[in-house]
Amino acid sequence: MRFRILTTIFLKEMKDTLRDRRTLIFMLAVPILAIPALMMFISQLMMSQITKEMERTSVIAVQGEEYLPAEFRDLLFQSGAVEIKDESEFETDDLTEEVLNGSIDALVVIPEAFDRAIEIESPTDIEIFYDEAEMRSGFAVNRIDSIFDSYRDQTISSRLDKYGLKSDVIEPFEVHSYNVAPMQKVAGEKLGAMLPYLIIIMCFMGAMYPAIDLAAGEKERGTLETLLVSPATRGEFVIGKYALILMTAIVAAFLGLGSLYFSMNYMVEDMFSKLGQMLALELDFSMMLLILMIVLPMAGIFAAVLLSVSIFARSFKEAQSYITVLNMFIILPAFVSFLPGVEMDYTMALIPVVSASIIIKDAISGTVEWQYVIVAFVWTNILAGITLLFARKWFERESVLFRM
Amino acid sequence: MIEAKNLTKIFKDKKRGEIRAVDDVSFECKPGEIFGLLGPNGAGKTTTLRMLSTALVPTSGTAVIDGIDVAQNPKEVRSHIGFLSGNTGLYGRLTAREMVEYFGRLYGMRNSDIKTRIETLFEMLDMNDFASGRNDKLSTGQKQKVSIARSVVHDPPVMVFDEPTTGLDVMSSRTIVDFIRKCRDDGKCVIFSTHIMSEARRLCDRIAVIHKGTKFFEGTASKMLDKSGQDNLEDAFIKIVGEER
Numbered sequence: 001m002r003f004r005i006l007t008t009i010f011l012k013e014m015k016d017t018l019r020d021r022r023t024l025i026f027m028l029a030v031p032i033l034a035i036p037a038l039m040m041f042i043s044q045l046m047m048s049q050i051t052k053e054m055e056r057t058s059v060i061a062v063q064g065e066e067y068l069p070a071e072f073r074d075l076l077f078q079s080g081a082v083e084i085k086d087e088s089e090f091e092t093d094d095l096t097e098e099v100l101n102g103s104i105d106a107l108v109v110i111p112e113a114f115d116r117a118i119e120i121e122s123p124t125d126i127e128i129f130y131d132e133a134e135m136r137s138g139f140a141v142n143r144i145d146s147i148f149d150s151y152r153d154q155t156i157s158s159r160l161d162k163y164g165l166k167s168d169v170i171e172p173f174e175v176h177s178y179n180v181a182p183m184q185k186v187a188g189e190k191l192g193a194m195l196p197y198l199i200i201i202m203c204f205m206g207a208m209y210p211a212i213d214l215a216a217g218e219k220e221r222g223t224l225e226t227l228l229v230s231p232a233t234r235g236e237f238v239i240g241k242y243a244l245i246l247m248t249a250i251v252a253a254f255l256g257l258g259s260l261y262f263s264m265n266y267m268v269e270d271m272f273s274k275l276g277q278m279l280a281l282e283l284d285f286s287m288m289l290l291i292l293m294i295v296l297p298m299a300g301i302f303a304a305v306l307l308s309v310s311i312f313a314r315s316f317k318e319a320q321s322y323i324t325v326l327n328m329f330i331i332l333p334a335f336v337s338f339l340p341g342v343e344m345d346y347t348m349a350l351i352p353v354v355s356a357s358i359i360i361k362d363a364i365s366g367t368v369e370w371q372y373v374i375v376a377f378v379w380t381n382i383l384a385g386i387t388l389l390f391a392r393k394w395f396e397r398e399s400v401l402f403r404m
Numbered sequence: 405m406i407e408a409k410n411l412t413k414i415f416k417d418k419k420r421g422e423i424r425a426v427d428d429v430s431f432e433c434k435p436g437e438i439f440g441l442l443g444p445n446g447a448g449k450t451t452t453l454r455m456l457s458t459a460l461v462p463t464s465g466t467a468v469i470d471g472i473d474v475a476q477n478p479k480e481v482r483s484h485i486g487f488l489s490g491n492t493g494l495y496g497r498l499t500a501r502e503m504v505e506y507f508g509r510l511y512g513m514r515n516s517d518i519k520t521r522i523e524t525l526f527e528m529l530d531m532n533d534f535a536s537g538r539n540d541k542l543s544t545g546q547k548q549k550v551s552i553a554r555s556v557v558h559d560p561p562v563m564v565f566d567e568p569t570t571g572l573d574v575m576s577s578r579t580i581v582d583f584i585r586k587c588r589d590d591g592k593c594v595i596f597s598t599h600i601m602s603e604a605r606r607l608c609d610r611i612a613v614i615h616k617g618t619k620f621f622e623g624t625a626s627k628m629l630d631k632s633g634q635d636n637l638e639d640a641f642i643k644i645v646g647e648e649r
Contacts, residue, residue, distance in 0.1 A: 222493035
């Protein structure tokens with residue numbers, strides 16, 4: 001390895017890459033433009049959906065309404081929160097079908113002689129059928145529940161009066177819960193899902209095009225052979241190219257992080273101040289350092305694997321189709337951050353990408369456990385070394401370089 | 405200057421088993437001589453030249469280039485060889501100057517030497533008009549000139565041309581042919597492969613006929629005609645490799 005040759009290769013590849021529009025789009029345009037735009041679009045869409053559902057009156061049906069006591073009936077029918085469709089409007093007998101097909105949001109079934117049961121103070125049940133998959137159906141249940149709650153409260157207090165008891169009898173104590181978690185941890189939980197995923201995907205995408213261009217591209221252009229017959233060694237080409245791919249991967253990951261930081265703190269906050277405050281991302285130097293420490297060896301694995309796949313491929317297109325498959329193996333483990341309740345342990349620390357995903361999530365919520373970070377860091381570095389050695393081996397194999 | 409000794413290359417293929425791409429081929433090429441490898445596609449010409457230029461390692465046998473053994477010291481051999489093939493391309497996003505500079509550095513030349521060499525080459529090949537534009541904007545002929553400059557930036561004593569005129573139009577192929585002649589006149593040892601009989605006859609001082617990985621003949625074009633008793637190279641070729649229809 002001669003330093004002058006390595007820098008020659010690295011600088012040439014950098015010049016070549018920076019003049020490549022395709023790489024620039026993936027490395028710069030996607031994180032800088034697409035992420036804020038996507039964030040804005042998603043948050044706006046969510047807000048408008050929720051507002052729309054909240055303003056809408058829920059439509060329900062009540063079976064056995066003749067058994068409702070008069071007061072309860074008035075409460076339900078005159079609340080204004082729900083609109084009640086008459087049973088005769090439906091053709092089917094099984095009204096749960098109507099819930100499923102969306103013509104009503106929920107179905108309330110009052111048991112026979114419900115009014116009588118209330119009167120004689122015998123226990124009884126009301127059933128609600130709803131569609132968990134639909135937001136509007138959930139809203140309807142909430143509204144019905146609050147109406148039922150107020151009737152229940154009325155019933156309880158009239159019974160207590162009847163027996164001359166105070167309300168303390170059935171409510172010996174009240175519970176108040178307070179949030180003691182710092183804002184950072186709350187934000188971590190909300191943001192933590194998305195940020196690691198985005199960083200990892202950006203990192204991979206940033207490495208992808210340079211990797212294809214630097215190895216499969218050499219084959220396609222017919223420049224590979226001219227390199228092989230030059231006195232620079234194959235090892236020097238691997239290291240020079242690897243360094244450039246690694247650099248683009250890191251740059252892309254941190255552009256993604258920076259862009260997300262910007263859109264969280266400035267764009268979303270302006271639009272919905274409360275949500276914005278909750279999501280505001282606090283980045284400090286030590287957190288950035290930790291993220292760099294864990295992203296760097298992972299990017300090393302990406303760079304080495306992508307370079308190996310790319311030199312194996314006969315053409316640009318072939319490399320692209322291999323990498324599409326490879327992409328799946330990155331997206332799935334990166335997705336771990338979205339799964340609730342996934343906690344760091346030694347097994348997780350040993351799976352590359354998964355470990356990075358969890359550690360970045362923990363870094364944001366300020367709950368980093370160093371013993372796992374060290375295990376993940378050391379192990380990911382070992383894997384990066386092994387994959388790099390493998391890439392080098394492939395650059396020396398005639399059956400890979402001159403694949404027929 | 406080039407001495408191929410029993411060069412053999414065996415490829416292992418999963419479906420077809422062992423393929424002897426080049427089988428026990430020996431020949432000699434002297435400085436100031438153009439030596440042609442003549443044979444149809446798939447004859448083993450490219451594989452032979454790749455072994456000479458150290459891109460491939462011979463399965464057995466070896467070659468001595470400028471006194472250096474390709475099997476023992478491939479790295480040293482590389483700085484003594486210039487390589488150009490019909491398929492060699494350029495880095496489209498670099499300029500001609502950047503491209504030649506890059507290869508000068510890969511060959512371990514000093515920056516000042518690279519600069520003077522580029523001036524000489526660009527003047528000689530009449531490239532100064534387009535040396536600062538991106539390679540992908542150049543015409544085919546201009547691209548060929550960049551490739552030529554790239555291949556001789558380190559002024560090698562031995563030149564290897566693998567089907568250099570394949571797929572080129574008359575003008576571009578003329579540029580290459582003139583360049584090959586100039587290499588010989590400069591006293592370089594030139595080896596080149598072709599499947600075009602007329603080209604071999606026009607250019608080569610001596611010819612080796614290769615077919616199915618084996619050498620069938622080595623000598624001048626007129627000797628080849630004499631030996632086969634034919635009056636043109638095509639018939640002579642068929643006769644020599646013994647594949648008459």
